[in-house]
Amino acid sequence: MSPGACLLMVLIGLGGGLAVGSGFVAFITVLDIIPRLTQLTNAHRYIRGFEWALVSGVLVFTLIDFFHWGMELPVLVTAIYGLIAGVFVGTLAAGLTEVLNVFPILAKRLSMDGNLLLLLMAVVFGKVTGSLLQWLLHL
Template identity: 30%
Template sequence: MFLKQLFLVFLGLSAGGVIAAGVFAFLAIIGVFPRLIGKTHTNKHIFLYETVIIIGGVLGNVSDIYEIPIHMGGNVFLGIYGLAVGIFVGCLVMSLAETLKALPVISRRIHLAVGLQYVILAIGLGKLIGSLVYFTGNFGQ
């Protein structure tokens, strides 16, 4: 019985490691990390970036598996965490859109010669306002 459980632990951790490696490879391929490093001009801290990305992935998986509650900072911590996650997701979406060349296609489809940045800003602000309305509890009551 112990051998079977040990095998299942090994198999689960191996499968999780492969999936996590695939996700991080996908993020690196579409250019999220290189673009952030390039925009912030922090090329000399590559080792730190790699370490923080790996630690973040491991801690995120552990907290998800074991459902570890975070009891610090209350709403302030939650706000900072939400802002950081929102920035990351925004960078991820823009990197994916840039990789797929979605922005030139959108501008050609809607016949927009100038001002695409305002369309993107309006979409982002609309998502922000919609999220704030939804999460403050004033939606659907």
């Protein structure tokens, strides 16, 4: 491969990474995800910790993906990691839906104003069922 082609690939990769990273930062910043997440978990005093955990996690897992690092871990450790990662994604999604008021709007559009709890339970059971199917059946 010629040096010019290599340089072009590096520039395209860096440009794509900057675009995705900028979008992620804009998403987190503009929608106030971290402050809302601390509000939902009643952990206002740990807001800097949440921010550093998010930045550190993104950096570490980018390096893991970039350098193809891998580990052989016991099933129990992997299960605990999966549980913690799932809780993080769930609370992040909860913070996002809280910011955007998704469920009240969806309930009004579906004419389910009085059944908001039923709508929330349907979403929760659907996510749990889908996750279990993917995890158990590798779909």
